[in-house]
Amino acid sequence: MAVINSCSATTNQSSLPLSSSHSFAWPLSTVAAPPQTKVPCHYHPRHPYGIDFPGHIPSGRFSDGKLVPDFLASSLGIKDAVPPFLDPNLSDDELLTGVSFASAGSGFDDLTTSLTNVIPVSKQVEYFKNYIEKLKGIVGEDKAKNITGEALVLISAGTNDLFNFLDLPTRRFEYDSKGYHDFLLQRLDNLVQELYGLGVRKIVIAGLPPLGCLPIQMTFRLEVSPNRKCLNDQNTDSQYYNRRLVKLLPKIQSKLKGSKIVYADIYQPLIDMIKHPQNYGFAETNKGCCGASGSLVASFFL
Numbered sequence: 001m002a003v004i005n006s007c008s009a010t011t012n013q014s015s016l017p018l019s020s021s022h023s024f025a026w027p028l029s030t031v032a033a034p035p036q037t038k039v040p041c042h043y044h045p046r047h048p049y050g051i052d053f054p055g056h057i058p059s060g061r062f063s064d065g066k067l068v069p070d071f072l073a074s075s076l077g078i079k080d081a082v083p084p085f086l087d088p089n090l091s092d093d094e095l096l097t098g099v100s101f102a103s104a105g106s107g108f109d110d111l112t113t114s115l116t117n118v119i120p121v122s123k124q125v126e127y128f129k130n131y132i133e134k135l136k137g138i139v140g141e142d143k144a145k146n147i148t149g150e151a152l153v154l155i156s157a158g159t160n161d162l163f164n165f166l167d168l169p170t171r172r173f174e175y176d177s178k179g180y181h182d183f184l185l186q187r188l189d190n191l192v193q194e195l196y197g198l199g200v201r202k203i204v205i206a207g208l209p210p211l212g213c214l215p216i217q218m219t220f221r222l223e224v225s226p227n228r229k230c231l232n233d234q235n236t237d238s239q240y241y242n243r244r245l246v247k248l249l250p251k252i253q254s255k256l257k258g259s260k261i262v263y264a265d266i267y268q269p270l271i272d273m274i275k276h277p278q279n280y281g282f283a284e285t286n287k288g289c290c291g292a293s294g295s296l297v298a299s300f301f302l
Contacts, residue, residue, distance in 0.1 A: 002069035002082050002154040003128075004098040054080045068206075069100055069154055076152075085127050092138050096147065101127050107161035108187035111171065115164060121157070121187075125194060132198065148199035155191070156206040156264075158184055158241065166211070166234060167220050181241050185248055196256045205249060206264040207242035210235045210271045213285075230274070242267055 052065030066074070069082040078097050083090060085099040103119035106112065113120040119127075135144035165171045165180050175183060192203060211217055212231030221231055246263050253261040274285045 002072075002098065002100045002102060003131075004069065004073050004076065004078060004082065004152045004154070068156070069098075072152070072154065073098060085131055095131070095134055095138065098151070099131065101131075102156070105160055107157050107159070107164075108184045108191070109161045109164070109171070112161050112164050115168070116160075121191060125191070125198075128195070128198065145199055149201045151200065151202065153195060153200050153203045154206070154264075155188075155203060157188070158208050159211065162208065162211055162234075162237065162241070163217070166217070166237075177237060177240075181244060184241075185244060188245075189248070189252055192252055192261065193256065196259060201259050203259070203261045204264050205245070205261065206266050207245055208238040209266050210274065211238045212236075213271065213274050235271075238267060 053063075054066075066081065070080065073079050073082050079094075082098050082100050083094050085101050087094075090099070101119075101124040103113075103124065105116040105118040106120060106124070108121060110120055110122070132144060132148060135147055138144075139147070161180075161184055165175075165177075171180055188205070192205075195203065210230065212234030217231060217234060218228050242265070249261050249263050253259050273280050273282070277283060277285045
């Protein structure tokens with residue numbers, strides 16, 4: 001989860017569905033700044049990425065450059081990058097303008113985090129509670145409540161859960177695909193209600209990407225030929241989950257007075273980029289850091 005706070009920032013991004021000066025991110029690698037470089041887990045970034053990051057320095061992110069919360073904070077005119085809450089050197093200003101609680105490899109399912117020894121969502125929420133207490137110490141209880149209520153919270157999860165469901169047999173002994181979707185969506189519902197109880201009102205929830213086009217999934221399926229293609233069954237699974245998520249979010253919002261919950265579609269932009277890479281300046285879209293040419297460059301258990 002990432003939290004972005006913009007009460008004191010100026011922005012003319014009137015097209016955004018939610019405006020804020022504070023942002024928080026939960027709970028996985030696509031939104032995770034580097035807190036888990038300080039946590040003993042299986043999901044450390046092992047390479048000095050950062051060539052496209054401001055200052056061209058390694059940031060600990062699973063990216064050469066910025067992540068989604070960073071771009072969001074930049075577009076709102078708040079700051080260039082959203083730091084991790086676990087950074088021991090965070091300034092008061094950084095705390096006031098937004099931090100990330102996300103942990104790469106995490107998910108809604110506690111089994112996902114137990115397999116990889118990363119920070120579970122429940123612990124991320126505890127960190128958020130600690131964050132609120134720190135805010136109160138900086139600006140007082142009333143201002144802290146206002147910051148939390150005006151903050152934009154970004155939640156991106158489910159991908160790692162589906163990885164484990166598709167690639168490992170454990171949960172498939174308990175659920176079929178629909179049943180596991182039910183389980184994840186209920187965990188999401190519980191998370192949103194818990195955050196609402198802590199004062200959060202503005203939430204963006206990302207759907208799943210086209211799982212079957214991720215290089216690591218194609219490699220696991222032994223799709224190692226030069227002309228390997230996306231796995232249609234896994235992409236169908238992603239789309240089915242996303243459709244159900246879209247229908248669920250208005251129901252959650254209707255139960256939580258004063259809340260604004262927005263769905264972020266990441267499937268369509270990514271699938272278009274994969275199918276038409278030349279339109280985005282890319283030449284290769286079926287190989288990557290997480291599986292290429294038949295051998296894993298990165299895996300679940302590095």
